[in-house]
Amino acid sequence: MRKMLRLFAALMVTASLAGCAGGQASETPKAAPAGAQAEGEGGSAKAWKPEKDINVIVAYKAGSGTDTGARILCSIAEKYVGRTLLIVNKEGADGKIGYTELANAKPDGYTIGFINLPTYVSLAQEPDSVFNKDSVTPIVNHLFEPSVVVVKKDAPWNTIEEFIDYCKAHPGEVKCSTNGVKASNHIGIQLLAKKAGFEVSAIPYGGTADQLLALRQGEVEVSVPKAGDVASLTGENGELKVLASYTEQRLEDYPDVPTLKEKGYDLVYGSARALVAPAGTPQEVIDFYVDAFSKTMEDPENIEKSKNAGLSLSLMSPETLGEYIDEQDDFVKNTLPTLFD
Structure with a gap:
């Protein structure tokens, strides 16, 4: 397990770059069901129950990939939590506004939220950040989403080779929308640019939804979002086309799309989306949510709805998630300094 996570986290711009496996839930890092562990600790998961509705902070706007997954998970989790889970969108500043509110929330069990990795720890390391990686307490990991290279359907490039060749011949000319400066999707394009030896002009849009809107409207020529973010925008009637994936094997939903590894670029990369609570939240509260969300993750309705939304479920216990946060930090x-020097 730990070996898999370390491969998953050690995304290096070198020939020895390693990472997590591709776009299927069965290929992503897994841990023993966290709920089983929580229930086995003297029944501590039942020691606390919420007496009012719970706010769930999402640091990105409604309709974003994080928001879509959060709404599916939380709507089904209500039968295990016993209270309404209210999604609170606090978008802006590449996610810093929502993450700041989450980190500063009262640690009483009535505010929890989602973080994206590595975006959260990247923002936490900025000199002016008011939160750090220890400002939150892990509950469970929810998703792991592999990255993909996407362009408009009418773009002049039909293969990743054509795209890379053009970028090499026109350094800095191609504009790439990102979900924020040094955020997950910005990291994705820089990994490829460094490995393939080209330059693009990265333009931050503060979130994946706006990043993809910019691509669709022709403000930029390329983006590197997660596969689940473009599930509804690709295909025969979609506006976008996928040129390559950052996975070990081809994605099930895109069997004709090559991996970057197939094309000689040893890059495997993506983003985790995890549930956390403010630091200082009592252990009995964390145990309650671990139990409730672990059951939700394994609920057939959640599995079906997540699959239909193109989301890749990847359950991690709080202990394993904590290790992964440290590794991403x-x-x-x-590694990031080598991408943005």
Whole structure:
């Protein structure tokens, strides 16, 4: 398990780059069901129950990939939580507004939220950040979403080779929308640019929904979102086309789309989306949510709805998620500087 996570986190711009496996839930890092562990600790998961509705902070706008997954998960989780889970969108500043509110919330169990990795730890390391990686307490990981290279359907490039060749011949000319400066999708395009030896002009839009809108409207020529973010925008009647995926094997939903590894670029990359609580939240509260959301993750309705939305479920216990956050923090600290020098 730990070996898999370390491969998953050690995304290096070198020939030895390693990472997580591709776009299927069965290929992503897994841990033993966290709920089983919580229930086995003297029944502590039942020691606390919420007495009022719970706010769930999403640091991105309604309709974003994080928001879509959060709404599916939380709507089904209500039968295990016993209260209404209210999605609170606090978008802006590349996610910093929502993450700041989540980190500063009262640790009483009535505010929890989602973080994206590595975006959260990247923002946490900024000099002016008011939160850090220890400002939140892990509950469970929800999703792991592999990254993909997408362009408009009428773009002049039909293969990743054509795109890369054009970028090499026109350094800095191609504009790439991102979900924020040094956020997950910005990291994705920089990994490819460094590995393939080209330059693009990265333009931050503060969130994936706006990033993709910019691409659809022709403000930019390329984006590197997650596969689930473009599930409804690709295909025969879609506005976008996928040129390549950052996965070990081809994605089930895109069997004709090559991986970057197939094309000689040893890149495997994506983003995790996890549930956390403010630091200082009592252990009995964390245990309650671990139990409730672990059951939700395994609920057939959640599995079906997530699959239909193009989301890749990846359950991690709080302990494993905590290790992964530490590893992503190390990745941002030691590898990111090589991408943005």
